[in-house]
Amino acid sequence: MSVERRPRVGDSLLARTLILGFAVLVAALLIGGPLAVIFSEALRAGFGAYAANLSAPDTRHAILLTVATALVAVPINTAFGIAAAWAIAKFEFRGKGLLIALVELPFSVSPIVAGVAYLFVYGAQGWLGPWLLDHGIKVMFAYPAIVLASLFVTAPFVAREILPLMQAQGSAEEEAALTLGASGWRTLWSVTLPNIRWALLYGVVLTNARVMGEFGAVSVVSGNIRGVTNTLPLQIELLYQDYNSAGAFAAATVLAAIALLTIVAKIIVERNEPARAG
Amino acid sequence: MPRSPLPGFRLALGLTLAYLGVIVLLPLAALVLETRGMGAARFITVVTGDRALAAFRVTVLTALAATALNAVLGLALAWALVRYEFPGKRLLDALVDVPFALPTAVAGVALTALFAGNGWYGSALEPLGIKVAYAPLGIVVAMAFTSLPFVVRSVQPVLQDLTGDYEEAAETLGAGPWRIFRSVLFPEIFPAFLAGCSLAFARSLGEFGAVIFIAGNQPFRTEIAALLVFIRLEEYDYQAAAAIATVMLAAAFVMLLITNAIQLWRLRYARAS
Numbered sequence: 001m002s003v004e005r006r007p008r009v010g011d012s013l014l015a016r017t018l019i020l021g022f023a024v025l026v027a028a029l030l031i032g033g034p035l036a037v038i039f040s041e042a043l044r045a046g047f048g049a050y051a052a053n054l055s056a057p058d059t060r061h062a063i064l065l066t067v068a069t070a071l072v073a074v075p076i077n078t079a080f081g082i083a084a085a086w087a088i089a090k091f092e093f094r095g096k097g098l099l100i101a102l103v104e105l106p107f108s109v110s111p112i113v114a115g116v117a118y119l120f121v122y123g124a125q126g127w128l129g130p131w132l133l134d135h136g137i138k139v140m141f142a143y144p145a146i147v148l149a150s151l152f153v154t155a156p157f158v159a160r161e162i163l164p165l166m167q168a169q170g171s172a173e174e175e176a177a178l179t180l181g182a183s184g185w186r187t188l189w190s191v192t193l194p195n196i197r198w199a200l201l202y203g204v205v206l207t208n209a210r211v212m213g214e215f216g217a218v219s220v221v222s223g224n225i226r227g228v229t230n231t232l233p234l235q236i237e238l239l240y241q242d243y244n245s246a247g248a249f250a251a252a253t254v255l256a257a258i259a260l261l262t263i264v265a266k267i268i269v270e271r272n273e274p275a276r277a278g
Numbered sequence: 279m280p281r282s283p284l285p286g287f288r289l290a291l292g293l294t295l296a297y298l299g300v301i302v303l304l305p306l307a308a309l310v311l312e313t314r315g316m317g318a319a320r321f322i323t324v325v326t327g328d329r330a331l332a333a334f335r336v337t338v339l340t341a342l343a344a345t346a347l348n349a350v351l352g353l354a355l356a357w358a359l360v361r362y363e364f365p366g367k368r369l370l371d372a373l374v375d376v377p378f379a380l381p382t383a384v385a386g387v388a389l390t391a392l393f394a395g396n397g398w399y400g401s402a403l404e405p406l407g408i409k410v411a412y413a414p415l416g417i418v419v420a421m422a423f424t425s426l427p428f429v430v431r432s433v434q435p436v437l438q439d440l441t442g443d444y445e446e447a448a449e450t451l452g453a454g455p456w457r458i459f460r461s462v463l464f465p466e467i468f469p470a471f472l473a474g475c476s477l478a479f480a481r482s483l484g485e486f487g488a489v490i491f492i493a494g495n496q497p498f499r500t501e502i503a504a505l506l507v508f509i510r511l512e513e514y515d516y517q518a519a520a521a522i523a524t525v526m527l528a529a530a531f532v533m534l535l536i537t538n539a540i541q542l543w544r545l546r547y548a549r550a551s
Binding site: 038090093116119215263 | 282283284285286287289290291293294295297298301302303304305306308309311312351354355357358359361362364366368370372373374375376377378379380381382383384385387388389391392397398399419422423426455480481483484485486487491504505507508511516519520523526527530531533534537538
């Protein structure tokens with residue numbers, strides 16, 4: 001709505017300088033500082049040492065495990081986000097407010113609480129643990145538990161990104177497609193998803209970053225087995241506790257780079273969807 | 279039944295409910311029911327034990343301090359991003375998203391490296407007698423980092439939508455800048471500001487990854503509730519872990535209710551004004 005915006009009453013030069021100075025200084029120190037120190041610490045001993053740290057077997061394994069987790073968790077939560085947003089945005093039904101609150105619940109729950117909760121379902125003393133044990137299915141302290149905990153923590157992200165847009169766009173285009181004889185799936189694929197593609201892209205990218213970076217929940221359910229169930233964030237903790245600071249920060253640069261790419265994706269999305277930025 | 283010509287309601291809602299049931303509700307129910315097996319008396323003994331109470335106190339106090347810090351910083355950032363033009367504005371706007379995208383463990387090791395005695399910030403602060411790493415202040419810094427975007431992103435759109443009419447009117451009537459802010463602008467952004475603060479506080483209460491690296495994790499002094507849950511698990515005291523985690527879950531529900539109440543109030547407020 002920037003069309004109707006008029007020039008505002010300007011702040012005095014003093015107020016402007018103080019507010020802007022404070023905001024820029026603290027943001028640079030609190031956010032810029034950590035980003036800078038990650039790369040500075042990782043490259044302290046030179047590029048050769050950095051490359052050697054990154055290709056250490058346990059770190060390489062952690063990278064592969066993290067990618068393998070994201071490859072399963074991100075598509076599942078993307079499908080869930082689309083289904084949830086379709087139900088909430090396109091239909092009126094009782095209990096909708098409650099459903100929205102439920103979808104957002106994982107945001108409010110501490111990742112540690114989520115991890116512990118999974119232990120009481122799939123752990124040896126949990127509800128399904130004994131049955132799983134009898135059938136030789138290993139969930140806890142293994143890859144499935146890492147995926148499950150990641151699914152819990154990142155469940156709301158796709159839905160939250162696409163829901164406001166789908167609500168704003170309404171259903172007129174979908175109704176037109178159906179009138180013209182398109183099937184429901186065809187309508188979803190050719191009308192709805194193209195309309196929300198940028199928000200969906202950002203939701204997927206953000207989900208990916210959060211899956212790859214999840215620490216608390218995964219640290220409870222993974223069992224922290226070196227070179228077996230250590231994801232990249234857990235590997236960073238392990239190296240850090242081993243006083244291998246260079247190794248820890250080398251691993252951290254991978255996740256920091258993914259975070260920066262996520263933010264680049266957001267900027268691209270906002271460029272392509274000016275309505276979102278306002 | 280929903281009145282809509284679109285198909286797929288049953289499928290979409292069914293999938294959503296089934297998924298939420300298996301992934302979110304089943305584990306949380308298992309956690310809460312685990313505490314039933316321990317009996318009310320032992321539950322109360324565990325969650326009111328000295329160490330648990332100290333951990334709750336540390337968590338709540340540092341989360342409050344981090345939220346207060348973010349209230350001021352978030353407001354200043356939103357204000358600068360909406361009302362001022364300056365070089366690097368886009369970069370500053372992008373920086374605000376870093377805490378959402380950067381893994382908490384990475385933030386934790388980076389902040390610890392900065393604030394440790396030999397770090398870039400620590401070496402300047404410790405001679406002044408300000409100890410951040412391995413002290414309660416470190417917990418505040420870590421929580422403030424991870425929850426920084428909430429206040430900014432809540433206030434920014436509301437500030438953006440203000441047209442400036444009331445401000446001009448207030449100025450014409452002779453109000454000074456501080457008076458205009460206090461009586462005209464702040465009431466407009468207050469509901470959004472409060473919603474941002476409650477989100478930031480809720481996030482800080484549950485934060486784990488960023489905190490444990492910088493906190494020092496001394497029982498009674500810098501041990502947060504989430505860490506105490508983790509420690510009880512490692513001691514195989516599952517019931518104690520479940521009890522403390524249930525208290526944290528209850529706190530999260532209360533914060534969710536408060537946040538939703540603020541959002542509702544905000545909607546009504548927006549419609550009224």
